[in-house]
Amino acid sequence: MTRHLITSAIPYINGIKHLGNLVGSQLPADLYARYLRARGHEVLFLCATDEHGTPAELAATKAGKPIEEYCAEMHAIQAEIAAGFGLSFDHFGRSSSLQNRALTQYFAGALADQGLIEEVVEQQVYSNADGRFLPDRYIEGTCPNCGFESARGDQCDNCTKQLDPVDLIDAHSTISGSTDLEMRETKHLFLRQSQLKDRLDDWISEKADWPVLTTSIARKWLHDGDGLRDRGITRDLDWGVPVKRGADDWPGMEGKVFYVWFDAPIEYIACAQEWVDAGKGDDWVRWWRTDQGADDVRYTQFMGKDNVPFHTLSFPATIMGSNEPWKLVDYIKSFNYLTYDGGQFSTSRGRGVFMDQALEILPADYWRWWLLSHAPETSDAEFTWENFQTSVNKDLADVLGNFISRITKFCRSKFGEAVPSAGEYGPAEHALIADLATRVAQYQIHMDAMEVRKSAQELRAIWSAGNEYLQAEAPWTTFKTDPEKAAVQVRLALNLIPLYAVLSAPFIPTAAASMLSAMHVETPDWPDDVPAALEGLAAGHIFEVPEVLFAKISDEDREIWAERFAGTRD
């Protein structure tokens, strides 16, 4: 069986992510990982926090904490929330780990050995009051062209004129407000991505099966203007991976760190080392080195569209440029954005639902189901409370939850809490089994292709098939004249529950576990043979009627939540 390496884009450390972030990478990655494990594949599913860079430093300062402490705390919080959503990472690492530090320095050295690192001396804005170099986004001033007061260091958002920070009138730091800025010379390392343009272009061209969203973004960056540009991989900051050439010091680069975009994707590899060092695995190399066993690994990455350039170009440039046999990604599944009630999710304005809040108001499965069944695969998708309420109530409570409720309660009242033994399957039963076999096959096709919405649709149809069968066969009527026939009908319907649990577990793991627990069965194997799977509960098997699996969302709840998460509009 193929081994599967799966990574989700690593969330930035400063703060709790919203539902849009979740559905764009971690959640579909988890769906896929759970599915492949259930199918019997060996899976390594990794994620981590992306901890370096100026925003993290500023957030730590704002929180009044040393950066290391801040990151450690935020990592713990994100890990807890991820667990709350049932994200089944084999390891949730940190880009600030020692493993990533060493590996990032190693890659920089390897790239330098290949002649792909260039030292460039450039002028950058230094803020004396802040004691740091300022990235363009932290410099504002009045545009000399149009008089717009909040022009940024690189461009005026009002008249779109390209600017240099020195052009701005009354340029000031947005961190401290200080106008005590000066231009200073500083030396940086650049990755000569332009040298790798043709190799990257050829590589992307091979990927005919990738989503349009993925390849079109990559092509744009490859072909726009002068093509792929060289890019700085270092910064004048304290917080980050210290610049070294492998294990050696890098003359002239003392006190500088690697730019976050360079070290963050390397964490995918380092995370596998962390996984081993944490005692959870015994060999990471066989997942990452094609010369040491990773040839049969299929590597899939999940991410939002904003992350596509880094994964299609920058990180592959690092891998290819090293000229060493590291595993390259085989498939990139990218997602559009989830919008909130007609606009964007906004951290600063508290608009939309964030991961911690979501878990406060409803169990993870509600969110998992809605988000996955509405995943923004082909275009942006919109979250509205009305849609959420309707979908969840209909799909989870009415179709799935009520099916389990109606059949277990009916059985209890007529036959007791044990699978009835009388009778044998007739034509209707065989028809249902055949129908389910077809649908399960279709479900697998969609899941294998990572067609998230279509998979959800098929799964729902599978749930519905149980209701259709009960409605058509009406054991409550049959029972009056032919109890033995009713027993057959009930036995088959009860057997659907473990089947549904296994099939549904990638989407709704908690509910699936409850279903199995109520039926008193261990997690069954994947139903490669549907007729056999439907013999799982033998006659006489004891079960119990489960608690209500999914309570409905009331109109009142919906209104309260809509109000609560609307945020403070400008």
Place this chain on the structure above:
RNA sequence: GGCGUUAUAGCUCAGUUGGUUAGAGCGAACGACUCAUAAUCGUUAGGUCCCUGGUUCAAGUCCAGGUAACGCCA
């Protein structure tokens, strides 16, 4: 401004390489059932496939030009 994505039923979306009468779920109307979380099941209604032009025996699908929405611009 440059670039990208999108535009199909009241709503959310499917529609593979162009090929009969454009599909699903929700919502609506009607009906069936009464085991169940006032749940379920069935039937029906509902579309100028954004606009214009082109290629073709044939265009929702390909091409050109528009329009609109959203996003990105290191």
